[in-house]
Amino acid sequence: MKIAIIGGVAGGASAAARTRRLDEKAEITIYEKGEYVSFANCGLPYHIGGVIPKRESLLVMTPRRFRERFNVNVETMTEVVAIDRKAKKIKVKNMASGETSEKEYDKLILSPGSLPFKPPIPGADDSDVMTLWTMPDMDRIKAVVDSGIKSAVVIGGGFIGVEVAENLAFRGIDVELVEMLPNILPQFDKEMATPLHREMERNGVKLHLDNGVTEIARTRHEGDTHEKGGMALKLKNGDSIETDLVIMAVGVRPNVQLAKDAGLDIGHTGAIKVDSHMRTNDPDVYAVGDAIEVENRAIGGEARIPLAGPANKQGRIAADNICGLDNEYKGSLGTSICKVFELSAASVGANERTLKDRGIEYLKTYLHPANHATYYPGADHLNVKVLFTKEGKILGAQIVGGDGADKRIDVLATAMRLDVDIRKLAELELSYAPPFGSAKDPVNFVGFVAENILSGKTTPVSPDEIPHDAFLLDIREKAEVEAGMIPNATHIPMGEIRSRLDELPKKREIIVYCKVGIRGYNVERILKANGFKARNMTGGISTWNLFFPPDEKNAETPIKAAKTAVPMENKKTEDGKLEELDASGMCCPGPIVAVKEKLAAMSPGATLRVKATDGGFPKDIAPWCTATGNDLLSMETKKGATTALIRKGAPLQVDARNPDPVSKSTTIVLFSNDLDKSMAAFIIATGFASLGHKVSIFFTFWGLNVLRKENPPSVSKDFLSAMFGMMMPRGAKKLALSKMHMMGMGTAMMKHVMNSKNVDSLPKLIEQAQQIGIDFIACEMAMNVMGITKEELIDGVEIAGVANFAALSEKSGTTLFV
Numbered sequence: 001m002k003i004a005i006i007g008g009v010a011g012g013a014s015a016a017a018r019t020r021r022l023d024e025k026a027e028i029t030i031y032e033k034g035e036y037v038s039f040a041n042c043g044l045p046y047h048i049g050g051v052i053p054k055r056e057s058l059l060v061m062t063p064r065r066f067r068e069r070f071n072v073n074v075e076t077m078t079e080v081v082a083i084d085r086k087a088k089k090i091k092v093k094n095m096a097s098g099e100t101s102e103k104e105y106d107k108l109i110l111s112p113g114s115l116p117f118k119p120p121i122p123g124a125d126d127s128d129v130m131t132l133w134t135m136p137d138m139d140r141i142k143a144v145v146d147s148g149i150k151s152a153v154v155i156g157g158g159f160i161g162v163e164v165a166e167n168l169a170f171r172g173i174d175v176e177l178v179e180m181l182p183n184i185l186p187q188f189d190k191e192m193a194t195p196l197h198r199e200m201e202r203n204g205v206k207l208h209l210d211n212g213v214t215e216i217a218r219t220r221h222e223g224d225t226h227e228k229g230g231m232a233l234k235l236k237n238g239d240s241i242e243t244d245l246v247i248m249a250v251g252v253r254p255n256v257q258l259a260k261d262a263g264l265d266i267g268h269t270g271a272i273k274v275d276s277h278m279r280t281n282d283p284d285v286y287a288v289g290d291a292i293e294v295e296n297r298a299i300g301g302e303a304r305i306p307l308a309g310p311a312n313k314q315g316r317i318a319a320d321n322i323c324g325l326d327n328e329y330k331g332s333l334g335t336s337i338c339k340v341f342e343l344s345a346a347s348v349g350a351n352e353r354t355l356k357d358r359g360i361e362y363l364k365t366y367l368h369p370a371n372h373a374t375y376y377p378g379a380d381h382l383n384v385k386v387l388f389t390k391e392g393k394i395l396g397a398q399i400v401g402g403d404g405a406d407k408r409i410d411v412l413a414t415a416m417r418l419d420v421d422i423r424k425l426a427e428l429e430l431s432y433a434p435p436f437g438s439a440k441d442p443v444n445f446v447g448f449v450a451e452n453i454l455s456g457k458t459t460p461v462s463p464d465e466i467p468h469d470a471f472l473l474d475i476r477e478k479a480e481v482e483a484g485m486i487p488n489a490t491h492i493p494m495g496e497i498r499s500r501l502d503e504l505p506k507k508r509e510i511i512v513y514c515k516v517g518i519r520g521y522n523v524e525r526i527l528k529a530n531g532f533k534a535r536n537m538t539g540g541i542s543t544w545n546l547f548f549p550p551d552e553k554n555a556e557t558p559i560k561a562a563k564t565a566v567p568m569e570n571k572k573t574e575d576g577k578l579e580e581l582d583a584s585g586m587c588c589p590g591p592i593v594a595v596k597e598k599l600a601a602m603s604p605g606a607t608l609r610v611k612a613t614d615g616g617f618p619k620d621i622a623p624w625c626t627a628t629g630n631d632l633l634s635m636e637t638k639k640g641a642t643t644a645l646i647r648k649g650a651p652l653q654v655d656a657r658n659p660d661p662v663s664k665s666t667t668i669v670l671f672s673n674d675l676d677k678s679m680a681a682f683i684i685a686t687g688f689a690s691l692g693h694k695v696s697i698f699f700t701f702w703g704l705n706v707l708r709k710e711n712p713p714s715v716s717k718d719f720l721s722a723m724f725g726m727m728m729p730r731g732a733k734k735l736a737l738s739k740m741h742m743m744g745m746g747t748a749m750m751k752h753v754m755n756s757k758n759v760d761s762l763p764k765l766i767e768q769a770q771q772i773g774i775d776f777i778a779c780e781m782a783m784n785v786m787g788i789t790k791e792e793l794i795d796g797v798e799i800a801g802v803a804n805f806a807a808l809s810e811k812s813g814t815t816l817f818v
């Protein structure tokens, strides 16, 4: 049997080797138009960066070795230019001599791969706009890099673009990456790419996201070397970039011209159509790899999945079927992983964007587990997102984080391939020792959480789904919230929840959050058991920070400035005092709490050196120091252990929970009990609250009457207080207009007009104000003077002294007296 294979790299080489193992007699020939067969194209970026120093390491197999080991004939520099299916012949062209000849075949395997795409923008076809696809491409780029260029622009943030950018940065080049989408690595949802963007920027790669190149022009003169002149790029947003090197990595197209010309069926994705046996519409012609379309195993339909794993397996399956076995390819999940400096970005199946586009219903959960026992040095956290159906089918997963992302995505991919119900992940027995994992692996946790969701024990909500009128409840410890809270959230630590239930609204939906979602789930259960409408923010504030990344610039400034000022190894600090704290092995919030306690016992100006292994510590400590008025002098993380040098500052006067206290806080003093003035006060308060302000109303003297219950419980009072009580209006319904009351007629008319014009009544305005989180504070002194007791006031009112009002007012951007 004569077997001809077109393309000698991933799919083609795999098909050739398998065919030989199954059929010793077959005449196997690989036709490869390039100079090399079976080279490691996945390793090309790393040779440019010097990570793989030897070029030969990329040549996995040579034509000679193929011949010696497998008795496979390899014709390199030979392009197949036509297929005559009727005659079962192919026309081949010698790339060196240009000569053509015909070769017969019994079975033909196409593995021609794909071609890098160059978009139709002016200048894109300039020979100096490079792509990375083959060994010669790599040699050319490397030669330019070796010539000593200073800058490069990578167009496209797919995995090849990201790998190229990383490796150019390793070479000390200033790299900018332009991506049309809002995030790099399009297999990820935008929020999951947040840590990746941070990591690229942390390593000096400037990102231009949601942008595109509209024009490329050569500014280099003929004969100039790359360092001398350059290329000029114009971006969609009007920016322009001058650079020494441009690499285009905007995607690939299946290489199908030969198949098309031969009359083979092309699917609607633009790739060659094959059946599950890798057969085209011609039973003697098989096709594999990047050039074909496959079944999307996660969500059905056809997909193009240009990855090396599928290409290799398909090559093997084509060989099996040609040699008389019956082997089927059962679709691709698109399992992939990419290194982004210190982070790994792994994904499988569909992302949320695709599910939305395809109208597929899904549930989602976020987890932020540690990659291994947190008490073992070097623990880092993983950001995990899993999408699944209400029946328990896993649709896709994304993991971004440190070591161990690969292991978890592979377990999830295995589960998806074997159609394992997501709840069954809880049962998996996975390897564990402290340096590698935890007794309950992150994958087990995915199973636990999914079971809780699917059985209705928890109703998760993700930050992009929070209703605008929800009550946000932060249940983390005090020291944790000092590093920042979600705007307008109320803080009640988990340990105080049961005793402070009366501070929570019964009618509004309460969204509980903690650091990663575990404590939040416990509080959600407590609240539900007490009749509240509660949901847990999936993944806690760690997920929130993926959607709404905190501005780290402020936090980073002192770190950078101090790096030179106070080197880590320098034991002597300004005042000569250096305290030590070893928080290794503690997990969040342990290290921050320990730092807070330690600093509390130190005097201002003294310095603390703290060591922590918790993965969240380096991210939390900078904003915590900023918020608490301490100086983070320097910080470095080596092999998972972070050492931070903190100088204790003077006590901070502002509320650390509110990072922008002056402009985002409003206080209203309600002194009057006139209906019109009270209504104006509540309408203004609601307006400020809806703008995101933290609003407090301080009720004093006559204003206290607004808060009085219509039918209060009987309370014992002295004679004067009882008299006062009888003479004053009892509650919002009893208030009168400040003007034109006219024995009650004017007030009644006003209420009628308000009703007919759909203006809310005062009781309704009060209820609304409470629902949107406006704080009601009753003046203790005025209550004493007027003989009003707490029991007579509506629920949810805090009683406080004037000092409390003064503190609120001091922080407020606006203070009104009504």
Ligand code: FAD
Pocket (backbone or CB within 6 Å): 006, 007, 008, 009, 010, 011, 012, 031, 032, 033, 034, 041, 042, 043, 044, 045, 078, 079, 080, 081, 111, 112, 113, 114, 132, 133, 134, 160, 255, 258, 288, 289, 290, 291, 306, 307, 308, 309, 311
């Ligand atoms: P290829 O391996 O591309 O082989 C096709 C061959 O066919 C080519 O050598 C071509 O010269 C030859 N050919 C085409 N037409 C003809 C013709 N008419 N006559 C003769 N020969 C012809 N995938 C991953 O899974 N993980 C990675 O980390 C990864 N990294 C990558 C990094 C880079 C820089 C690149 C370029 C690719 C990477 N890939 C990665 C993708 C992976 O390499 C491809 O999916 C895989 O090689 C596809 O295999 P294939 O056999 O279909 O095509």
